[in-house]
Amino acid sequence: MNKENILEVKDLHVDIHMTEGLLTAVRGVNFEMKRGETLGLVGESGCGKSLTCKAILGINDRKCVPSGQILFDSEGLGKVDLLSLDQKGKEIRSIRGKEISMIFQEPMVAFSPMYTIGNQINEATKLHITKDKQKSKEISMDVMRKVGIANVEKRYNQYPHEFSGGMLQRALIAMALVCNPKMLIADEPTTALDVTIQAQILELMKELQKDFNMAILFITHDLGVVAKMCDRVAVMYLGKIVESAAASEIYANPQHPYTRGLIGSVHKIGSKKEDRLFSIEGTVPLAMNLPKACGFYDRCDVRIEGLCDKAEPELTEIAPGHKIACFNCPHEACRAQREKVEEALAKGALTQSPSEDPGPAKAVPKKKKGGAQ
Amino acid sequence: MNKDNIMEVKGLHKRFTSKGVTVKAVTDVSFSVKPGETIGIVGESGCGKTTLGRCIVRAYNASEGEVFYRTKGGEELDFLKADKKKMKEIRKEIQMIFQDPYSSLDPRMTVLDIIKEPLKANFPKMPKDEMDQRAKAMAEKVGLNPMYLMRYPHAFSGGQRQRIGIARALVIEPQIIVCDEAVSALDVSIQAQVINLLRDLQRELKLTYLFISHDLSVVEHISDKVGVMYLGRMVEFAPAELMFEKPMHPYTEALLSAVPVADPTVQMERIPLKGEIPNPANPPSGCYFHERCHYCIEKCRTDAPALTEMPDGRLCACHRAKELNLKGFVYDEGAGAAQ
Numbered sequence: 001m002n003k004e005n006i007l008e009v010k011d012l013h014v015d016i017h018m019t020e021g022l023l024t025a026v027r028g029v030n031f032e033m034k035r036g037e038t039l040g041l042v043g044e045s046g047c048g049k050s051l052t053c054k055a056i057l058g059i060n061d062r063k064c065v066p067s068g069q070i071l072f073d074s075e076g077l078g079k080v081d082l083l084s085l086d087q088k089g090k091e092i093r094s095i096r097g098k099e100i101s102m103i104f105q106e107p108m109v110a111f112s113p114m115y116t117i118g119n120q121i122n123e124a125t126k127l128h129i130t131k132d133k134q135k136s137k138e139i140s141m142d143v144m145r146k147v148g149i150a151n152v153e154k155r156y157n158q159y160p161h162e163f164s165g166g167m168l169q170r171a172l173i174a175m176a177l178v179c180n181p182k183m184l185i186a187d188e189p190t191t192a193l194d195v196t197i198q199a200q201i202l203e204l205m206k207e208l209q210k211d212f213n214m215a216i217l218f219i220t221h222d223l224g225v226v227a228k229m230c231d232r233v234a235v236m237y238l239g240k241i242v243e244s245a246a247a248s249e250i251y252a253n254p255q256h257p258y259t260r261g262l263i264g265s266v267h268k269i270g271s272k273k274e275d276r277l278f279s280i281e282g283t284v285p286l287a288m289n290l291p292k293a294c295g296f297y298d299r300c301d302v303r304i305e306g307l308c309d310k311a312e313p314e315l316t317e318i319a320p321g322h323k324i325a326c327f328n329c330p331h332e333a334c335r336a337q338r339e340k341v342e343e344a345l346a347k348g349a350l351t352q353s354p355s356e357d358p359g360p361a362k363a364v365p366k367k368k369k370g371g372a373q
Numbered sequence: 374m375n376k377d378n379i380m381e382v383k384g385l386h387k388r389f390t391s392k393g394v395t396v397k398a399v400t401d402v403s404f405s406v407k408p409g410e411t412i413g414i415v416g417e418s419g420c421g422k423t424t425l426g427r428c429i430v431r432a433y434n435a436s437e438g439e440v441f442y443r444t445k446g447g448e449e450l451d452f453l454k455a456d457k458k459k460m461k462e463i464r465k466e467i468q469m470i471f472q473d474p475y476s477s478l479d480p481r482m483t484v485l486d487i488i489k490e491p492l493k494a495n496f497p498k499m500p501k502d503e504m505d506q507r508a509k510a511m512a513e514k515v516g517l518n519p520m521y522l523m524r525y526p527h528a529f530s531g532g533q534r535q536r537i538g539i540a541r542a543l544v545i546e547p548q549i550i551v552c553d554e555a556v557s558a559l560d561v562s563i564q565a566q567v568i569n570l571l572r573d574l575q576r577e578l579k580l581t582y583l584f585i586s587h588d589l590s591v592v593e594h595i596s597d598k599v600g601v602m603y604l605g606r607m608v609e610f611a612p613a614e615l616m617f618e619k620p621m622h623p624y625t626e627a628l629l630s631a632v633p634v635a636d637p638t639v640q641m642e643r644i645p646l647k648g649e650i651p652n653p654a655n656p657p658s659g660c661y662f663h664e665r666c667h668y669c670i671e672k673c674r675t676d677a678p679a680l681t682e683m684p685d686g687r688l689c690a691c692h693r694a695k696e697l698n699l700k701g702f703v704y705d706e707g708a709g710a711a712q
Contacts (some may be wrong), residue, residue: 044560106610164649165418194417194587199631199643221561224633226589248637265565266635267594269617270702276572277594280564 001071001079006183006215007033007056012068013058014051014239023288025051025064027239030315033183038209038216040230040247042223042262046284048239051160053185057096058087074099075182098128101176105188111160116310118144118156120177126181143174146211148204166197170204177208183215190225193197204231222264227251232321235259238295239287241315245322255324255331257300284342296325302328310343374441379548379581380406380429384414387424396654397423397660400434400605403680404688408548411582413596413613415589415628420648421605426551426585430469431460442467445548448457465495468542472554476535478526484537485522490514490583491545511544515570521585532563536570543574547652549585556591568595585637592618604653607680613686616702619690621689623666626699641702660692668693 001008014026026048033039041049055066070082074095085092101124104110111120118140120139125136138157144152147170159169169189176184186205202225209216218229226329227247234244235258243256254260264278284301293309294300300308307327317321318331329339374381388398391538399421406412414422420556424495431452438530444466452463468491471477478487488508492499498647508520515536526534535555542550552571568591574580586592592599593613600610601624607624620626628643633697646665663673682691691697 011699050482079421083522166649195589195631195633196417196628196646200645203643222633223635227635227637228633233627251636251638261562263635265562267590268635269590269593269632269641270634275566276569279569280565281560283532283563284560365482 002032004034005032006035006073007202007217009052009056010069010071012052012055012070014048014281015065015067017063017065023286024286024290025239026055026066027287027290028068028174029221029236029239029241031234031241032246033215033217035106035182035215036213037232038210038218039227040233041164041217041236042221042233043236044284046287047236047320048287049236050187052104052220052236053217056082056185057102058082058092058098058102059102072100072183073196077313089135094128097124097181098180098335100185101179101181102185102187103169103172103176103189106192107165107172108160108192110172111168112159115283116157116159117171121178122169124175124178125372140174140178142159143178145170147174147177148173148200149174161229162270165193166200169193169197169201173201173204173208177212178320180212181214184209185217185219187219188221189218191220191222197224201342205229207368223263234261236304240295240325241323241325242296243322244315249319249322253322255301255318255322255329256326257328261299261301269331281350294325303330307338307342307345310345312340313337374445375405377407378405378441379408379443381439381441382406383426383439383441385425385440386436387421387428387433388436394654395534396652397605397656399428400609401680402602404583404600404610406549406583409575409579410597411584411595413592413599413601413602414585414602415587415592416602417587417628417650419653421653422585422587422602423553425602426469426553426583429583430467430551432469444509449600459496465545466547467549467551468545468547468552469551470535470538470555470639473558474531475536477538477559478534480526483523483525484512484517484529485509487526487537488522488540488544491541495545508544511540514574515540515543532561532566535559535563535567537573539567539570543580544576546578547580549581549583551585553585554587555584556686557586566590566662571595588636589629591624595686601628604650604656606661606690607688608691610661610680610686611685611689613710615687616701617687618703619681620699620701621687621694621697622691623668623699624662625695626701629701638652643701644700649661660690668697
């Protein structure tokens, strides 16, 4: 594990066992996060971004089985593979909520309506920092002040229904930050909020990130929010990362056809009015019984027949920090990959081509076994 | 009523009373709509934009005010005072598309039945064959495969369901469509498909849209004119580009500055708003926005500004609109959307 990195996700798969068969929602995701940086995980619903971050914390539903490696540089335990830990054991509990914490999408749902806000923030303090009631209350109140909640003494004893959406999201952030985590996972933290409140919360998160020196894994489908918040962006499609690069690079120079489509389908305020938005045809396929092909094949406008529908491209670095998974890219590294695969295809080594990523190759027979159809 | 307009809303009020508390959801809203236009209505949650849309289709009965409407036959009438028989006539011409494509379709009806239902209700004497034919033709027009019309809604994805909702609204050939957050629940790539579809249908069928949304970039793309609402009042009503480039109301300015733009090179300076949206049951005195406004003067605390016409033809409800020089988006002539 690289010293600079706080988290490394290697070949992560998440399988969901359903009555209809096995659905591989995450199909070999690789990424790493440096200390203090913000990584945006972007994609449409169903692309596996939420499952990826839940796998990090080990809070997936029992039906979702993760495999692969998630290396985390923990203060207490040193370098650990989070997936190898017992998901109900002591070790993961000392990391969950203390070193890695999470902000959820809907603040209204994330809080229990039965307990006061203070009580719920206090829960983490009491568990991880101090058993002393008075002290933990002070710590909790302090964090509430930091996230911009006014009149903390009164607010501490109020219930969630007495808070507005924006205030509740602040309280949720306070709850996540109370143990001074090194890494924060934010799963669509502002999707349920109005634009003016959203702007406040985003600014708050940026400020707190500096104060706490946190790494933030920011999950969203809103490309505007990504542009505002993130240092690096990883675009996910159908359980895989198809492109990752610095935020400025991905907007200025998107390479993967899906990224291009995604950016093109959002109207940019302030740009000249275009008559029609660029739109990607079709819909995201269900990640069940997938053929061994590029997941984007059906919707792609630059697909190569006989290649993209027969093999799956790997994530290849085309410039420092800029990786894409596409055969039809003029860059050298991609061309090399393409030639290699074409050669393998010509030899008829369709199913066990050595140049292929071992991840999906493993996953395909699994799926066939579990597939109902 | 002006000859050019298809609809004129004048002094519309809607109050809800519950347990002795009256909430003014919509207060004194006036605007006019020309045929073939798209009017965008924006504002934060709770500002009354949905209530306004519902008053216009008369799903709610407005408390006060007038909505003049010109029918296809050229007849002018006050929609809110029309009797039952007239109402039925008008309902054929104003339809609505709802936000949530999951809950707005009856799960126990086939898609064909869903699309046919408005025909059954409004043209009970139409022969069955014709109904089927019309529904199928409309389904094809919105991009649904006619083969799948005997299926139930659960078999369709969100984007396709929204297409079913659109087909249902259009099958009786209305003039005006009220789209209440019609694309908000969809993913971006699907959103773009549906927006393009709405635009194509508008050209083909000469539709007028009232597009209610909280997403300012969608509204800017689709609308000819935009109305901004705050706490039940319309604070500004202007042609889209004019408003986004040079807002005149301080609330519009703050709202625009908060929009995240999908381009990291664009860094807008955000104008922070003080406090939170006041309780609509107990709105502030004078201008509803004065407590949060940076340009507030003594007059704003006592006098509520009316929506008045500005020199450039737009409507704005602010005492200081003419003297303030507010910031909007800088329109970049050369660059189109990122491709």
